[in-house]
Amino acid sequence: MPSRKHSSVLRHTPDFHKNEQMQTEKGKDIVILDNVIIGNNHLIINSSMLEIARQLLDGQQGKVRYYSDPSHSESVVALLPEAYKNTFAFNAIPVIHPGGRGFEKIALWRKKLYLDSRYFKKVCKDVAHTKPQLFLITTMIPFNLYRFLSKLNTLKNQQVLIILHGELEAVFCNNPSLTARINGYFYKKILKKAGNNIKFLVLSDYIKDSLANKKLIGQDRLISINHPLSEYQRKNLTVSGPVVFSHLGVANKRKNSSVIFDLARETFQELPKDALQFNIIGRVDLYGADYSKPDFVTIKSKHNQSISQEEYISFIEASHYSLIFLDNTEYVYRISGSVLDSVQYQLPLIALEHPFINELFEKGGDIGFLCKDLEEMKQVVLRLAQKDPLYSSRYETQIINLRKLAAKFYSGNVAEIISKAIKPA
Known part of the structure; x- marks a missing residue:
């Protein structure tokens, strides 16, 4: 449950697939999904992407609808501009980080994959019905992205953006880790099979050029952005003492x-x-x-x-x-x-x-x-x-x-x- 401090802002909607609850006009909203991150992780980039989405609304009456784990939403909302917090609507989805060992870990992974699939289908159903101007996925494990790709490809007239994070190393590096090799395999498949409605955000020109040179995907499907930063101005412009x-x-x-x-x-x-x-x-x-x-x-x-x-x-x-x-x-x-x-x-x-x-x-x-x-x-x-x-x-x-x-x-x-x-x- 949201804390009392943020109760006026964090409006978690458990039955978010019921469109009458969304109070949204077709084509105006921006939908953002993160089904990986919990708590304080990825705070800067995710809060920045919500603020960027607000700016992309460009004065329209739409909302930025964010689907994420409640613990992460609580952390993100604290970093958003106070004057614009009513622009955001937060919808709770369960996020599981499989821990433990042996059968316990296997059981948690099965539960995670089931819940990820269930809630992703609900989000996609909402996207297909409300037709937001943009559907942005900030974080998703490569295996999920691969198995959900066909669903994303069916949203033919829907602009989809997917941020690719550090796991991209697995595409280029000969990492001895089995997990890294598996991630690299799925990323290569994803980039080759993604529909024309899908574009990918990467966090440097070097990464964009490297992916294009590897001929996994065309340059026109890649958007290079700087990793968003919060504003700050250093005051001391001199060196004194040691x-x-x-x-x-x-x-x-x-x-x-x-x-x-x-x-x-x-x-x-x-x-x-x-x-x-x-x-x-x-x-x-x-x-x-x-x-x-x-x-x-x-x-x-x-x-x-x-x-x-x-x-x-x-x-x-x-x-x-x-x-x-x-x-x-x-x-x-x-x-x-x-x-x-x-x-x-x-x-x-x-x-x-x-x-x-x-x-x-x-x-x-x-x-x-x-x-x-x-x-x-x-x-x-x-x-x-x-x-x-x-x-x-x-x-x-x-x-x-x-x-x-x-x-x-x-x-x-x-x-x-x-x-x-x-x-x-």
Whole structure:
């Protein structure tokens, strides 16, 4: 049940297939479905997509109707603009995350697949009857998307948009994981068999070009958007005191995060400790090594637990540069939240060359330092810590450029891209 705090906004309609309850005019609404996410996961992108959908209504009298798990709706609604909350209608569908082991896990998967099918058919029945201007699917597991594809293909005159998330890595990478290989198999089938009424949203030009080059689907069926970000403006445009270099988010193997410890150790062999500071803003999840008391690196997490969003932003605001150690094998076909946070909070990047990061530099210009290897990264850190004017004088320009780049990720600009892509020629 919705909390009392949001009771005026969260109008869950259990019998949503009864169209007289919807109070909607045909062709005006936008329907959004997410039958995967629960709780606080995917909050930024899903709340942003609801706000984008509201903007796509363009002053019409329609509503944005969101079908999702109630726990997720509760979290999403808190991020929506207060002035427009009556534009949204929330409809509850059950979402199961199969846990457990053995027969328990099998039983939960059977229940999940049954409920997913049952409620998807109801949503499609509603879509077929009310004919919304757009049917958007924000998250769906590849197997479900594959088995529901024929139903989506029958909605011939209905515009359908499907967001493709990080599982796309399975299409391109030789992952030893059985789950990844299965997901890759289904995604390839989906892209080849999707009807002409279906288009796919991907979160970078690089992903769009890679899919098109693989000849799985035509460019005209792919829409590249920037991962939506919330608006923010960094106030401090100068560096004073020790230069603070921070790794954003959880430090783990996929991010190549252990490099920060070696970088800090080598840097402090050449510079005094009061010249600079290295932080990890989040917990450390590096198996096989004990970083509970690391030399030279401050871990901004108590007892290696997750930190609050307020603390996270505060630590970022106290930093000067974002250290990104991604190599060309990770986060190529999924978007790194740490990189996006660097853009959103306008923290100049010091990063290794990487397809998505290269794309950001191409779009944003001087937004930091793009390094060909770790040795060059070390030299950049040394020069900045020594306040070398050839490097440090670019700081204000880098923040201003990041501010301009971040604006391209705001909902209004993303809505404009989607609007142009879905309008008939």
